[in-house]
Amino acid sequence: MSATETVTVRPARRVGRPLVFISALIVVLGLLFGVPWWTLLSSAAQWPSPVGAAGSVLFGAALLSFPALMFYGHGRRVDWAARIADTTLGVVWVLFVWAILGNVLRLGLAVAGVADPARSRVVAAFTLLVSAVLIGWGYVEAMRVPRVRRVEVVLPRLGRELDGLKVALLTDTHYGPIDRERWSKGVTEVVNTLDADIVCHTGDIADGSVDQRRAQAAPLADIRARDARVYVTGNHEYMGDAQNWLDHMRELGWEPLHNRHVLVRRGGDTLVVAGVDDRTAKSSGRPGHQADLDAALAGTGADLPVLLLAHQPQQIGAAVAAGVDLQISGHTHGGQIWPFHYLVRVDQPTVQGLTRHGERTQLYTSRGTGFWGPPLRVFAPSEITLLTLRSA
Structure with missing residues (x-):
């Protein structure tokens, strides 16, 4: 290469950034929906097959539709989609939090000698009951005049x-x-x-x-x-x-x-x-x-x-x-x-x-x-x- 030759270096494309974002989004959504699903419908609870199937279909449909509803609701300003997406986000967040706390309860029950399926059913009932009460109360608090x-x-x-x-x-x-x-x-x-x-x-x-x-x-x-x-x-x-x-x-x-x-x-x-x-x-x-x-x-x-x-x-x-x-x-x-x-x-x-x-x-x-x-x-x-x- 002579002293007068010029080499043009193109900046490297950050092709990995969208992939990292998508991967992180999949992990977050997987945990957000997956932890409540597993806590409520764990096979150790031995729920009747129709209960497990219906619950899994409900969680699966919510998970798959959620990104599209958020995009149309807040990206395209489609109000009906935003209402469904926002409500789903709030409900699943409450379920996620109390599912985690429910699994802390699971450890306590295990130490106390409570075996499955009773242990898993108690945890599921705890998670669902507390979440339902907080979602109902939280809705009233949000919609009231402050x-x-x-x-x-x-x-x-x-x-x-x-x-x-x-x-x-x-x-x-x-x-x-x-x-x-x-x-x-x-x-x-x-x-x-x-x-x-x-x-x-x-x-x-x-x-x-x-x-x-x-x-x-x-x-x-x-x-x-x-x-x-x-x-x-x-x-x-x-x-x-x-x-x-x-x-x-x-x-x-x-x-x-x-x-x-x-x-x-x-x-x-x-x-x-x-x-x-x-x-x-x-x-x-x-x-x-x-x-x-x-x-x-x-x-x-x-x-x-x-x-x-x-x-x-x-x-x-x-x-x-x-x-x-x-x-x-x-x-x-x-x-x-x-x-x-x-x-x-x-x-x-x-x-x-x-x-x-x-x-x-x-x-x-x-x-x-x-x-x-x-x-x-x-x-x-x-x-x-x-x-x-x-x-x-």
Whole structure:
């Protein structure tokens, strides 16, 4: 090869990545459906043949149809498919969790000397009974209008004339495939009883377009606040059309805090109410969308207290660096279906409640007003939050 010859090297195609993803998906689905199937229909239980056959057909049909239903339901926005897929996911998750705990019970029964088929039948009955109770209760919890959770937050920099300011927080309403227009009206009625000075919505307003979810979102126009109704985007807006939701919320009379702020004043005291886009906004590729706290706080005095709306608790790092007094967030749903909160905690600094970060900054994370996907809430109740701000 001469010194002037050039060799073009093409980057290696990452052909293995889709294969790894598909393999991991098969393993996850196999465990998710397989563990409950084995626990409930183990041959050691010696169920009559028709019972075992019918159960196996049911689990097999659910497993094979689930990926297609999820694709059409959430990829193509086909609501009937999404309803079936989401419900299947919630039911099988509960069965999976309690099947694992049932098999812990199996070990205890073995130690106690209980033999099969009685041992396997006790485990199956335990798994099925507990799962059925939790699925029924979880559905009621998900579909009900949330209870009000009242929290007092002391902000040392808050002026005396702003002491007692009431902030109502909605988040993760997730208007979606299940029509919850009546539920949305109920939420509005509850918020209006709180006599809030500020009402906030911290994103994930809907799964779907404005046209699809217009009726469910319409009651938001009737929410009352003395000083401001403010809204920021969540990650689910960036799975659809975030700008249309920002525009629509403005049409409903809300103030979209698209990396900007408003001021709330009482006498000589001022509170900065700022909002930023969700942390996924930049990667969505939508022009003009990214979380920009500097822009949101531009023109505000460094000595003024700041209430920040940011969808994800993970955005707290920027808030601490900027000296924000209180960030309010959602996103986690409190885990929604126990024990999913352990997985949420891997990704987020907190799952729910009031926490302190750094010397000045506090973070309140709501468990969410609605639900995503499975119409279930197990040991993670939804909430409408009323934060009362107190000066030192």
